[in-house]
Amino acid sequence: MIELEQARHRLEELGLGQAAQSLDAKLEAASRSQSTYLSFLNELLDAEIQERQRRNVEVRMKLSHLPYRRTLNEFDFSFQPGIDERLIRELAALTFVGRQENVLFLGPPGVGKTHLAVAIAMEAIGQGLPVYFVSLAQLVGDLRKAYEENRLDKRMRVYLRPRILIVDEVGYLPLDPLAANLFFQLVCARYEKGSMILTSNKSFGEWGELMGDPVLATAVLDRLLHHSHIVNIRGNSYRLREKRKTGIYSTPGAQVGQNYPGASGSN
Incomplete structure (x- = not known):
C-alpha cells in the first residue's frame, strides 16, 4: 500500500x-486480466493522454466563442433536401482549411446556416485547429473601437490568428463607410492566408447595398469567392417548423429562398 501511494x-x-x-x-483491471507490465503502462498513459486531449478541446472550445455546440449528426438533412449532404461532409473533412479556402452559407433566417458553420468548427476544434466565431455586428463594432483607440493593428491580429474565422449574420444590418472599410481590411488580410466561414441572408447582388458601396462590395466578394465553396440553402425555418405543422404560422409572400439564386457548389 505504501508503494502504491508513492507511485x-x-x-x-x-x-x-x-x-x-x-x-x-x-x-485492478491488469490483475484480473493478467496483463503484461507494458500493457498496464500503456493503458495508464492512454488514460492520461485522453484526458489531456479532452481538456485541450474544452480550452479551444472556450476560446472559439461558439454560441452553442452542434454537430453534423444533429442536422436534419431530410428537412433541407436541397443541401448537398456529400459536400457538407467533405467540408467537415477540413481539406478546405489547408488550401485557405472559404465557405459561404447563404439563405433566409432559420434554415441551418449557423448550425452547419458551428458543426464544421467543432470538427476543426477536435482536430486541434484554432477557430474564432463572431457576428458581423460584433466584429465591426470591436474593430471600430480599436480604430478609435489607435490599436487596430493589434486587435486585427485576434481575427487573423485562427485557422478558421466564422463571421455570422452578414447582411442583417447595413454597414456604414467605416465599418465596411474595416471589414474589407480584414478580408484582404486573411485572403489566401486563412479560411473564413460566412453566413448571410443576402444574395451577392445585395452586398453593394449592404456595404453602401458597390465597388467596395465587389472587392470584398472578389477575394471571398476566389477560392470558395458556396452552399445555397433554399428551405423553411427549423425554428418555425412545429408552428407550421399546427398551422399557426405560414411563410409570408412567395417561396422562401427565392432571392438566393444558384445551387450548392464550389468555386
Missing part, C-alpha cells in the same frame, strides 16, 4: 494527474 504521488509530481487518479482501477 501515485510521483505521478502527480510529474503532472500526470489522470494517471494518478486511475492508478487503482488500472492496477
Whole structure:
C-alpha cells in the first residue's frame, strides 16, 4: 500500500494527474486480466493522454466563442433536401482549411446556416485547429473601437490568428463607410492566408447595398469567392417548423429562398 501511494504521488509530481487518479482501477483491471507490465503502462498513459486531449478541446472550445455546440449528426438533412449532404461532409473533412479556402452559407433566417458553420468548427476544434466565431455586428463594432483607440493593428491580429474565422449574420444590418472599410481590411488580410466561414441572408447582388458601396462590395466578394465553396440553402425555418405543422404560422409572400439564386457548389 505504501508503494502504491508513492507511485501515485510521483505521478502527480510529474503532472500526470489522470494517471494518478486511475492508478487503482488500472492496477485492478491488469490483475484480473493478467496483463503484461507494458500493457498496464500503456493503458495508464492512454488514460492520461485522453484526458489531456479532452481538456485541450474544452480550452479551444472556450476560446472559439461558439454560441452553442452542434454537430453534423444533429442536422436534419431530410428537412433541407436541397443541401448537398456529400459536400457538407467533405467540408467537415477540413481539406478546405489547408488550401485557405472559404465557405459561404447563404439563405433566409432559420434554415441551418449557423448550425452547419458551428458543426464544421467543432470538427476543426477536435482536430486541434484554432477557430474564432463572431457576428458581423460584433466584429465591426470591436474593430471600430480599436480604430478609435489607435490599436487596430493589434486587435486585427485576434481575427487573423485562427485557422478558421466564422463571421455570422452578414447582411442583417447595413454597414456604414467605416465599418465596411474595416471589414474589407480584414478580408484582404486573411485572403489566401486563412479560411473564413460566412453566413448571410443576402444574395451577392445585395452586398453593394449592404456595404453602401458597390465597388467596395465587389472587392470584398472578389477575394471571398476566389477560392470558395458556396452552399445555397433554399428551405423553411427549423425554428418555425412545429408552428407550421399546427398551422399557426405560414411563410409570408412567395417561396422562401427565392432571392438566393444558384445551387450548392464550389468555386
